[in-house]
Amino acid sequence: MNCKETQANFDERLDSRLDVAYSAAFDAHVADCPTCAAQWRAYAGVWSAVARHVATEPSTGFAERTLRRLDETLTEKPRGWLAPLWRWALAGSLIVTLSGAGWLGWQRTHHTNMQVEAYITAQQDRLEDFDVVASLHLLNGNNPHEKANVN
Ligand SMILES: [Zn+2]
Structure with missing residues (x-):
């Protein structure tokens, strides 16, 4: 048996599918x-490592326990006679907190908007200067649209 034939039969030898003489x-x-020999050791080593690998599986009854818990959570009733009262108290305090935060936020935004408007008004002249500078190329005849129209 030559090297090529030997290496082609690694799988068959590993699974004991070769007849006695061929084996x-x-x-x-x-x-x-x-x-x-070196390639056979590597090949057989990989497959024995794969064979030793134990896949992690959920414990017995895991699916049933999980489904039962989900079912319990969905059908669970609020406990204690105070539960609805506590919810209303929580909702009320949330409304008070949020409206307070909203009012403060509005004040801050309004103040900032006024500052921005004052800044823009003060800079208006400079912005117009920039417009003039940006249009200077039109005076030199560098406008591609103008040339296209002339030709
Ligand atoms: Zn060989």
């Missing part, structure tokens, strides 16, 4: 050939 020839070649 003996395979083993004899692997014993004599260091190249095939």
Whole structure:
């Protein structure tokens, strides 16, 4: 048996699918050939590691327990006679807090808007200067649209 034939039969040898004589020839070649021996060790090593690997599985009854808990959560009634009262108290305090925050936010935004408007008014002249500078190329005849119209 040559190297190519030996290496082509790694799978069959691993699964003991070779007949006795062929299996003996395979083993004899692997014993004599260091190249095939090294490759056979690597190949068999990988598959034995895969075989040793134990997949993590959920414990017995995991699915049933999870489904039961979900079902309990969905059908659960609020406990204690105070529960609705507590909810209303919480909702009320949330409304007070949010409206207070909203009022403060509005004041701050309004103040900021007034500052921005004052700044823009003060800078209006400069912005017009920029417009003039940006249009200077029109005076030199560098306007591509103008040339296109002339030609
Ligand atoms: Zn070989």
